[in-house]
Amino acid sequence: MPAPRVNFRGRGPRCLVSTHLVDSVQVSQVPANTHRETFRPLADFPPDIWGDYFMSLSFNNSELKSSSKQVEALKEKVKGMLKDCIDQVEKIMLINDLCRLGLSYHFEDEIQELLSYHFHSMSKLIDDEDLDLHTVATIFQVFRLHGYPMHHGKHHFPIFHANGLNYNIRIIINTVDFDSDVFNKFTDDEGEFKEELASDVKGLIRLYEASQFRINGEKILDEALVFTTKHLQSSLAKQSTGSHIREYIENALNRPYHKGMPRVEARQYISLYEQDESPNETLLNFAKLDFNRVQCLYQQELGTLSSWSKEMNIASRLPYARNRMVEIFFWAVGFYFEPRYASARNIFAKLLIILGFIDDTYDAYGTFEELECFTHAIQRWDICALDQxxxxxxxxxxxAVLNVYDEVDRMESNNGRCYSMSFTKDELKKIVVSYLMEAKWTKEGYMPTFDEYLEIALHSSAAVLVIAQVLVGMEEADANVFEWLRTGESKSLTAINLIARLYDDIATNEDEEKRGLVACGIKCYMKQYGVSKEEAIQEFRRRLGIAWNELNQEFITRPRVVPIQILERVVNIARVIDLTYKDEDGFTMSEKILKHHISNVLIHPVPV
Structure with a gap:
């Protein structure tokens, strides 16, 4: 029995498929009276745990309006704080708090203007001033988080407009070197981090988090990761259970800020920030009110999506598949949490719900002959194929596939964006062919080489298709962005494929062994290279680190045609993968892995 798929397709992300790969599986229509196998690779998926909960919620519009007014008043107050703050370092620290509290989306213009203005002088400031490790690491992290480069010479920065959109208008400025060498002041004559830093727990936490933004070749940040991990683990053992600093350490080691889903991180940081010795009460109240206000908006969106899903009535008619509407919407919040992306979240959720049913049909129900028929029908994309x-x-x-895709296609075409669904539809046609190849391996009990496996595995997870679905409803994703996606010539696209694939293979290898699966990534690697399972997993983790570094690099040296908001979505996809699949298949085992996070983000308000 094949294991339930994880990631976006279950078996890992895949990149754009080549023509020869599409042609490698011959898709033939099977007549209705052809003999078919009776064996079905059923998977005993856990049921939906949410039911009609979000349809049952009621909303007090007057309370929402009142909350929105309070938020707007606090927003103006914080704008004044940003404007009136004279000290450069204090200003960067304020921006850091806004980011971590989930408030920075209110001040995109102001933050970009401030960072652009101060960037050229920051390296000199760090050299000249006696700044501690915590401060330097925070400054470094804030600039990397916003996509600032580390090279001499000219670079393009986006201009942000008041509505948060980027119209690809660029300015060219001269930049100075602001790279990871800023941490050299904390090393000794041998180039090693000074041992005296081991007692600076807050500085270690922030340096550890800064190291997550490293790119390949940044040796000092590689060393920082090793140094901080060692000393934070040692410090953790000395902290009392339930202490404030212990919680900071545990959160950082379990999932550093850069790899965390933004809304989950905001909820977590609000609680930690409140326990600080002297939190800014204006920021704290603003963060609480805004988090609860946006949560209410999510609940309304989920109520509408639930009604749509119930009216479509596909889950009850395909009971073999996972019904994960709430989890999918939670992913959408992970990709773009900002209220202005409500329409994009709705579109993405509908498209991925359909992809989920397709995925489970190939993995957990259809016979190979039936799947050949379905694959052929998807290639035709014609209602007349239904009778066949x-x-x-x-x-x-x-x-359902035709209805949902046509619904979204009409919406996009009316907005002059027919190219978005054209690409998405073409990618789905390629995806089902790779699904069919995997079904063929399962039927034949065939174990491919790792290279052969990876060629399929890096595609059939549907990572590129999911990125396309994320971008369909985004105004920033113009025709140039979809052409960038179509070419696949991007470090970030290659990286996101590997990130999803490797997370999946490591997390699910034991379950796959129990189910007797043959064509599994780790098994294929062991066979091709003659190594043990432990050695294979170690190599996968090494490649995973490299892939994150590549993702970081493209984010700070982004292509001209790709606005930073687009690359932010790709990074957010990696973050959602980490949250869902780091330990187990959280999409399938939602109650065990995701329920707590979903409840905190979508159900339980922050105590005010």
């Missing part, structure tokens, strides 16, 4: 499908469940699924 041999089973009612395939007709239900095929009709």
């Amino acid at each position: 499908l041999p089973e009612d469940y395939l007709k239900i699924l095929y009709g």
Whole structure:
């Protein structure tokens, strides 16, 4: 029995598929009366844990309006704080708090203007001033988080407008070197970090988090990761259970800020910030009110999506598949939490719900012959193909695919964006062909080489398709962005494929062994290279680190045609993958892995 797929397709992310790969599986229509296997690779998926909860919620619009007014008043107050703050370092520290409290989206213009203005002098300031490790690491992290480069010469920065959109208008400025060498002041004559830093726990935490922004070749940050991990683990053992600093250390080691889903991190940081010795009460109240206000908006969106899902009535008619509407919407919040992306979240959720049913049909129900028929029908993309499908469940699924895609296509075409769904539809056609290849391996009990496995595995997770679905409803994603996506010539696209694939293979290898699966990534690697499972996992983790570094590098040296908001979505996809699949298959085992986070972000308000 094949294991439930994880990541976006279950088996890991995949990049753009080449023509020869599409042609490598011959898709033939199977007549309705052709003999088919009766064995179905059923997976005993856990049921939906949410039911109609979000449809049952009621909303007090007057309270929401009152909350919005309070938020606007606090927003103006914080704008004044940003404007009136004279000290450069204090200003950067304020920006850091705004980011971590989930408030920075209110001040995109102001933050970009301030960072651009101070960037050229920051390296000299760090050299001249007696700044401690915590401060330097925070400054470094804030600039990297906002996509600032580390090279001499000219670089393009986006101009942000009041509505938060980027219209690809650029300015060219001269930049100075502001790289990881800023940490040299904390090393000894041998180039090693000074041992006296071991007692600076807050500085270690921030240096550890700064090291997550490293790119390949930044040796000092590689060393910082090793140094801080060692001493934070040692310090953790000395901290009393439930202490404030212990919680900071545990959170950082478990999931550093850079790899955390923004809304989950904001909820967590609000609680920690409140326990600080002297929190800024204006920021704290602002963060609480805004988090709860936005949570209410999410609940309304989920109520609407739940009604749509119930009216479509596909989950009850395809009971073999996972019903994960709430988890999918939670992912959408992870990709773009800002209120202005409500329409994009709705579109993405609908498209991924359909992809989830397709995924489970290939993995956990269809026979190979039935799947050949369905793959052929997807290539035709014609309602007339429905009558040629041999089973009612395939007709239900095929009709849903056409209906949902056509619904979104009409919306996008009316907005002059027909290119977005054209690409998305083409990518789905390629994805199902790779799904069919994996079904063929399962049927034949075939174990491919790792290289052969990876060629399919880096595609059939549907990472590129998911990125496209994320971008469909975004105004910033113009035709140039979809052309960038189509070419696949991007370090970030390659990196996100590997990140999702490797997380999945490491997390699910034991379950796959128990289920007797043959074509598993770790098994294929062990066979091709003659290594143990432990050695294979170690190599996968090494590649995973490199992939994150590549993702970081493209974010700070981004292509001209790609606004920073687009690359932020790609990074956010990696963050959601980490949250969902770092330890186990959280999409399948939602109650165990995701329920707590979903409840904190979508259900339980922050105590005010």
